[in-house]
Amino acid sequence: MLYPFKFRAQLLHKLWGGQTIAKWYEVPADYENVGEAWVMSDVAKFPTEVVNGSHAGDDLQDLLEVYMDELVGGAVYEAFGNHFPLLLKFIDAVDDLSIQVHPDDDYAIEHEQSLGKTEMWYVLPSGEDAAIYLGWTQPMDEAFVRQSVREGTLAQYMREYKVRAGDVAFIPAGTIHSMRRNTIVAEIQENSDLTYRLYDYNRVGNDGKTRPLQLEKALEVVDYAMEKTAVTHPDPVQNGVVNLQRTPFFTTNLLTFTRPVQRDYAPLDSFVAYMCVEGACRVTALDAEEDRTVAFRAGEAVLVPASLNDIRIDPEGECRLLEIYVEL
Secondary structure (H helix, E strand, C coil), rough: CCCEEEEEEEEEEEEEEEECHHCCCCCCCCCCCCEEEEECCCCCCCCCCEEHHCCCEEEEHHHHHHHHHHHHHHHHHHHHCCCCCEEEEEEEEEECCCCCCCCCHHHHHHHHHHCCCEEEECCCCCCCCCCCEEECCHHHHHHHHHHHHHHHHHHHEEEEEEECCCCCCEEEECCCCCCCEEEEEEEEEEEECCCCCEEECCCCCHHHEEECCCCHHHHHCCCCCCCCCCEEEECEECEEEEEEEEECCCCEEEECCCCCEEEECCCCCCCCCEEEEEEEEEEEEECCEEEEEEEEECCEEEEEEECCCEEEEEECEEEEEEEHHHHH
């Protein structure tokens, strides 16, 4: 039986993580440095489980194997089979992330047997010094990047953006980037866990060893040109919808509302995922037979199956959702 599914977050310890987003979840007492909360995932090592309705305890992969195109849409299922195309997470960076890059699909499939990673960040309320590195300040080449890594000066050649809540960073595969300390984001990305580090401030991991780089692979996939991508700040529309990003991999909209809204997804041949980034609400699938309503709040995610089209969202006060789907 299909209905809107809410998932239990998978919390990941990270050297650079903190406790801000950890407060959104029931965190074990001995769990520190929560850097990431994966809220919709079928990655084998960190699958998310349903917490509501008759499928409580099943994970996203279980749902895919049973419902296939009814869950994700015909075109999506034809393209990805029993693999969910996206990974949705929240990130809390108390310290700087490594300077990194992600491969595109062609490289990742050939060398890693995985999808590549194009992603976007939606900035949540963060520290006053929150910032993002995104792209180069000048055209680069391999030799100069190698030299900069050796000298520890790589960040000097990256474009830095001070960010605030509501900012959006689109990060195509091949774009060099990093997140600075005291920055919190919601991340929408391809279903891939591939990251190639170029520089990591010589940090030591929990094993007492310097964290490894993937410099050679990074140098093969990084775009050495000055990327045209930038951080933007789309203005929200009260009780309306604003498109944040439309790509071949995902479309993301921002819904800001204080009164009930109804969404008709009949024209889509895709699932719809919601990430709550502010407030709380209830989602009701008017065309579901049972378990049709689910409540969720900031830090949680809900999946609306492709076979359900008539959705009503009732906010508790003001609420903001990221609305995500795939258009093929």
